[in-house]
Amino acid sequence: MRALLGILIIAITWTEAAWGQASAIPADMRNRVTTELAPGLYTFGSFAARSIFVVGEDGVIATDPVNPDFAKDMRAAITKITDKPVKYVVYSHQHWDHVRGGKIFKDEGATFISHENCVKHFTADPNPDVVMPDKTVKGGESVSVKGKTLKLMYFGRNHGDCMLVMQLEGADVLYVNDLVTPYSLGLGFMPDYNPKEWARTLGELEAKPDWQRMVGGHGLEFGKRDAVTQRKRFLEQLMAAVKPEFDKGRSADDIAATIDLPEFKNVRGYKEQIARAAERIYHYYEMGW
Numbered sequence: 074m075r076a077l078l079g080i081l082i083i084a085i086t087w088t089e090a091a092w093g094q095a096s097a098i099p100a101d102m103r104n105r106v107t108t109e110l111a112p113g114l115y116t117f118g119s120f121a122a123r124s125i126f127v128v129g130e131d132g133v134i135a136t137d138p139v140n141p142d143f144a145k146d147m148r149a150a151i152t153k154i155t156d157k158p159v160k161y162v163v164y165s166h167q168h169w170d171h172v173r174g175g176k177i178f179k180d181e182g183a184t185f186i187s188h189e190n191c192v193k194h195f196t197a198d199p200n201p202d203v204v205m206p207d208k209t210v211k212g213g214e215s216v217s218v219k220g221k222t223l224k225l226m227y228f229g230r231n232h233g234d235c236m237l238v239m240q241l242e243g244a245d246v247l248y249v250n251d252l253v254t255p256y257s258l259g260l261g262f263m264p265d266y267n268p269k270e271w272a273r274t275l276g277e278l279e280a281k282p283d284w285q286r287m288v289g290g291h292g293l294e295f296g297k298r299d300a301v302t303q304r305k306r307f308l309e310q311l312m313a314a315v316k317p318e319f320d321k322g323r324s325a326d327d328i329a330a331t332i333d334l335p336e337f338k339n340v341r342g343y344k345e346q347i348a349r350a351a352e353r354i355y356h357y358y359e360m361g362w
């Protein structure tokens with residue numbers, strides 16, 4: 074098994090050290106801070122959850138409110154920077170761990186925006202803390218406050234089916250929410266990801282030349298382009314390792330117990346998550362989901 078997996082690891086050009094930033098999860102996961110990444114573009118949050126917001130001359134575009142407590146802190150963080158109102162809240166996708174807590178912004182008159190595919194999820198599985206979108210987009214649109222425009226891009230089904238990737242016009246930063254948690258393997262069981270479409274999307278992000286940094290919905294303030302590459306390589310190698318073992322008829326438990334991807338051993342979360350990640354991929358090959 075190990076020999077078989079070994080031949081899949083072709084020419085490891087990235088050493089574990091080269092990925093950098095491999096370390097334990099911070100002790101204080103919930104210490105929320107504001108970091109300016111480009112003029113008028115901020116990320117707010119902690120290792121546990123984060124969002125971005127954009128400050129223009131006449132108002133603010135906020136993104137994922139996460140939950141009521143997070144949203145209250147994000148509102149206070151915005152107030153420290155500007156006295157202008159939050160005019161828009163844009164949801165990255167439909168998952169409750171990112172979109173609860175918008176009421177504080179609704180109360181000041183913000184318009185809520187999501188991809189059109191999110192609405193059916195909010196309707197089928199309502200959550201009292203989720204403010205329904207006022208407006209939906211298909212991707213390719215943008216939302217503006219005076220002097221700042223946030224581009225909303227849609228790359229299809231990847232994590233859920235309504236993920237908007239966002240980019241402040243003129244800034245080299247993408248907001249990709251759960252598509253990448255920089256330099257971390259995140260949740261091994263990968264809820265609501267389609268592995269094939271996820272890898273495709275990461276390839277499309279890699280091919281997009283106009284960015285250098287990315288913000289995810291969890292983890293560090295930002296990663297560089299290599300964070301997207303790392304996530305894509307991990308996913309591709311994981312799929313390539315599991316598929317032949319699945320084809321041989323080995324069980325999910327058996328594959329999970331022996332999976333070994335040496336390139337990623339020092340990446341945050343590897344030890345804790347690799348077995349569940351392998352099991353998730355097994356079920357993708359079993360069910361097509």
Ligand SMILES: [Zn+2]
Binds near residue numbers: 166168232251
């Ligand atoms: Zn999610």
